[in-house]
Amino acid sequence: LMLDDEVHAILTALAIVVAVAASYLALAQPGGYLVLAVLSPEGALGPYPEVVYEGQRLEFKVAILNGYDKPVLVKVEAASSCGGLAEWRPEWERIALVPAKGNVTLDYVGRAGGACERETLYFRLYEFNGDQWVYTGREAYISYKVKTLGGLP
């Protein structure tokens, strides 16, 4: 019937308009995210060392995942809890360009401190905004017990 055809046409047109709007909203989401993670030297989420010796060489991988539609220029800083985090004195830093919807892995190489029994190594992620480094609020850490080699030459 003619009326049925008209109703059908209107419903189809409505469905198409809703589909257009929904597709646009789904695809044009302006938001994004950055993820910072500490990985084992093999690039996995663990195992991490639980006990290390003072001065022992430590290796980790630091992964940064960019969920934005644009590349992001980032800086990762590392600081030890034994060195006094209140003033945030970084002891290691690396800068990298992370592609849009991509990731970058950086190699951290450092040594375990002996100033405290338990050391926590903090990593902080900064983003360059064209003028200055801005802290993203993203932080990752790894904690281990430090043993001293007392009595040994």
Place this chain on the structure above:
Amino acid sequence: LNAVVAAVILIVSAQVLGGAWEVAVELAGKDPRDPHYARAVELVNEALEAAEEGDEDLALALLDQARLEAGLASPALPAWTVAASGIVLVGFVYYALPRLWALAWLWARRGWLARIRGGRG
């Protein structure tokens, strides 16, 4: 043993940082799947590493190359074009496909199918 905590902090010069930022700006809105895009990112990261190791001349040369690669990368498709393609596809499936199928069916019935049936009859 004295407490030696970590490696030395290596600071990248403002010139290198500015170059890396320029490439990042150039790459915004480009297609990340483009090989030029990937190469540009790789070159910037190599340049940053070179700068961290103290070789600023190499870093600047790599950044020049990265700028060229970034310029060659193709722009990403805007979201509305993807949505429009989806609508065209839906339209094709909903409107054109049944009609094409009906035409093909009619053609078949009038053509070889009819002849086969006629021959058997």
